[in-house]
Amino acid sequence: MANVTPTTPLSKAAVRELLLGYGLVPGDHVLDATSGSEFTELLEFLGLLVEDSDERSAPGRCRLVLAQSEDRSPVELSRMAAGWLSRLGPGGTLLLVDSEHPDVLSAFPGTCRHWSSEGTTLASLTISSLARQPSEWQAFVSAETPSTDLSAA
Numbered sequence: 001m002a003n004v005t006p007t008t009p010l011s012k013a014a015v016r017e018l019l020l021g022y023g024l025v026p027g028d029h030v031l032d033a034t035s036g037s038e039f040t041e042l043l044e045f046l047g048l049l050v051e052d053s054d055e056r057s058a059p060g061r062c063r064l065v066l067a068q069s070e071d072r073s074p075v076e077l078s079r080m081a082a083g084w085l086s087r088l089g090p091g092g093t094l095l096l097v098d099s100e101h102p103d104v105l106s107a108f109p110g111t112c113r114h115w116s117s118e119g120t121t122l123a124s125l126t127i128s129s130l131a132r133q134p135s136e137w138q139a140f141v142s143a144e145t146p147s148t149d150l151s152a153a
Helices: 012-021 040-045 074-085 102-107 134-144
Strands: 029-032 049-051 062-068 088-097 111-117 120-126
Touching: 012 111, 029 040, 040 049, 062 074, 074 088, 074 102, 074 134, 088 102, 102 111, 102 120, 102 134
Parallel strands: 029 049, 029 062, 062 088
Antiparallel strands: 088 120, 111 120
């Protein structure tokens, strides 16, 4: 008998935690922001509505954004995270898979968590009940980026 469950780069334990720990149910909107849309097939199989990462849907619609750091610098990853966070609705979660810079998420308001599941490093940020516009998330990046203005010295 053939396996009908789609493959995923996450362990079964991590997928179970993802679904149960973040309260995802069929019909929830999610964004697969990984480079090859690695999770789309699995998320659709589970009944979740996967949004297109290039599509500019209304801010605050997704319950979960799955992403990878993809060798980005901490500053570049912070900027990308701000964009992903703007897609989340109240209580939504950004989950970075195999993040080399999990500390980047701590610059944003919300509950951060870092853990490992069967060799995969995961970092998450769950936001509060407040939805924010993309410019509001970018403001947190600006506050964390050191100024290069030397005229004040």
